[in-house]
Amino acid sequence: MRLLITIKKMQNHSLKILFFILMPICALAQSKYFSEYEVKAAYLEKFTHFIDWPAKVNIADTNKPFILGIIGSNHFNALLKDKFRTKKIEGKKVEILEVSTLEEIALCNILFISKLESTKIDQILSYTENKPILTISDNVENSKNGVIIILFLKSSHIYFQINKDALQRSGLYASTLLLNLSKDINIEEN
């Protein structure tokens, strides 16, 4: 009899287990969160709406791709490739370049330097200095090194800080709308 009861219990297990596992899933599904890199990828795209590249870069030539270079994070590359598969910047097809040599930096319109990158930042920036390359990094340590935009995480939100001196040296022009939204890395939460 004990066996019969056990078998009966097991027969009913399937629905119960599915029920108890799926209920928390439904509860979780109702929260609205984004992954860190999903938001950073969105920022990269939005920044291009507020930045003007100088005429010498020939940004208007839609036959050439817009080069978005990445240093230091393979995973982010995949996300960006997926994002820009059909999306265009300045009317140009976007090419994600996994920068493997310092010489390739010169090809980029935007250069994202990941916080995972261990190569010396000075070496990288020596190739972007005074060039119309929008440097962006998510390593706050790079805020003093001359990177133009720093993405930083504060209390589950991602903000950005613009280094106006570096921006000016690069020859890029940023809309005041963007400059006004720039936050200080040492921002205090309300």
Added chain:
Amino acid sequence: MLYKGTMWKTENIMKMNFLNIIVEGDDKMKKQFAPMLKAILALIFLLSVLPICIYAQGKTIEGMTIEELMNAKVVTGSLTTLTKLKIPVSLTTITTEDIAVTPARNIADLIEIYVPGAIWLNHTSPRIGIRGVIIDRNYKFLMLVNGKNMNQKGMQGAELELSNWDLNDIERIEIIRGPGSVTYGPGAIVGIINIITKTATTSNGVSIGVEDNFAYNSKGGYASLGFTRKDFNLFVHGSLRYTDGYKNADYFAVDQNTGTAGYLNTSDGNGVMPIFGDNLGKPQIKLHFDMNFFDEWRVWARYTNSDQPALFRQKMTLAAGEKVPVWFTGQKGIVGVLENNHSFSENISLKSNISYKSENHYNYWVTKPLLHYDEGGFNSPHGAGNIVSAFSESEIFLSSIINISQRDEKYKYALGASYSYNIYGPGWGNNKMYMLSNDYKIPDGRYIEDIIADGFNTNTISVFSECNFEFHPLANLLLSARMDKNNYSKYFFSPRIGIISEVEKNNIIKLIWQRSVRMNTAEELYKEHLYNTKANPEMLDCIELMYSTLPMGYCLINVSASYNWGEMLGFVYDPATIKGETKPIGNLEYFTAEVEAKFKFEKATYGINHSYVKQISWENATGITSQGISYADYNFNGLVSTGNDLNNWANHSTKLFANVELPYQITLHADGQFFWKWDGYEDVQLMYIAKYGNNNSAWEILNDKLDDENFAGTDVKLNLSISKYFPQFNSTISLYCINLLGSKRYSYSTGERYNYPSRVMWVNESAAFGIKINVNL
């Protein structure tokens, strides 16, 4: 089907079940329809719950302004791309990080730890089960390395890679649960295991490591080098591993004639073989080479080997004085692949590869001590020897696939073809080929041993195509088909129709129907050819509903339910007519439901999954009275149909794992697998109860013993590890424990046929401790 002896139990169960109200009719009908109705109810439940999850989401990140982005709440540490969710399969990925922290002995362990429902059972080497299907040879799933099929087509299926202790060259393992022959080729009836190896870009620099597993006295080391330059990447890896095996394990076995049962132990004079020990002192060696050049070219090559004694067997001393295991098997293989991925334009690309693979396989059952262990055919008509099978299998393989897409990639099309030339011959360094069929006599009176002594060869041609129409994010239609033809087989056709619906970003529903086929082994195909027959392939139909979601960025959830049905094949020999052929052994219907959730935070990763597999029905083919798939239809030696479960399977299993980063760069890992009850094994007990009633004292004693040993009951496996990272040396030291609580490892049962259940066999795997040291330079 007969239900003598167990009918009263079935009747009572049905009376207690609400399904009895719905199903009226005879017991057979009830038995067949009850699980079917439950399956349908579960599907309805899933379908009703999913929309709640889907429409709970709000605005997408794509439509946000910069200000809104600044207000978006983020979670760190997760990075799963949406495209992976759209793949029309149930996929589990085991990452290099998962592998590094898990104290798995080999790939079989890894799969059991992470893949919902997957198990492995002992036979001569591990036998993998996915979604309820497991058999005494690993040929119902495909083992791939970087997409290249490594299955042995001759007889055994997946053998290479499974038992190798070295996992340090693996970037990730992708496991597809469910059929996939339409994409991966015939054989992928219940799953695909695809090992993706590390490359210079994923493992740059020099890495070295050593490991000592104390309980198994397994010592080994590896070294790898990743080197990148513009237009040139190189990765090389090598490892060496010596393993004596676990010597203090207890083996539980039953005597088929007397019913006496108990534990054998390596220390009690029986001399049973240690678990996972090398054969005859041969170490495991792995070598891997991978080179990318000029963007679109890749060449890689690999050598692996593993040799293992069968468990439950003692050693034998040969007349020559050498001590060998009574039964042992081994395989070694080398593969070389040249790949090219060329883009003609933005929308047209061509992927091609050419490869050479050669594998050496042996299986010795040493019962003739006067001969050497590798002398004479065990099934030989010309004087019996010790070789059950010994042969080599070489393959030349070419494949090309062209991918065409519209500019916006809404319409994609792929068309491909492949050709393989397989040569089956004597084992490496030998001059005669041995297969299981040696003593089969064909109608003209010749023995197969004489016909295949020098080997034979086969040709296989395949064509495949896939169309993907993205009419709307909600309606993505996928049509795929594949046709395979071996010169000794019929034409095989594997179609697939899928609807993939991106209801909202990060919420994907997939509904797939597909028919998957398994081409018979080369040995079977050739035997059929000699008998002038051509069997139909084994086929499995599957309808699967899947739901994948990333509800919070750091959380990935997959839910799936599938209904499967098909005709299982086996090789059946009739001594009266001296005619053997591959033919149906029965019809199987079963239902599966799986839930898998993975949470990835900055400092921790957690995973939980549950699998439910329920046989809906099993019916023997005409003339078949026994088999290893299910006891639901059985009639052999007084053993009659019992229960309605898959043999060798736990209907419910739950798996958990956690990786937590603590201060001081210490990482803790724990994983547990809970097999709630081995329902098919319980049917064995019920079947013998029905046979003997209260009239067999030997059975009653044995039955009590099985109850005392918790045979077929809940089985829990628990593994732990703790790792400390030393940044000054860029090195990690890990201490681990396998099977902290001890657990049973059952042997695969091919079906009971004797007076007592001699297929009831297990090894008590006790706790085993070890240490790993890895240094990256």
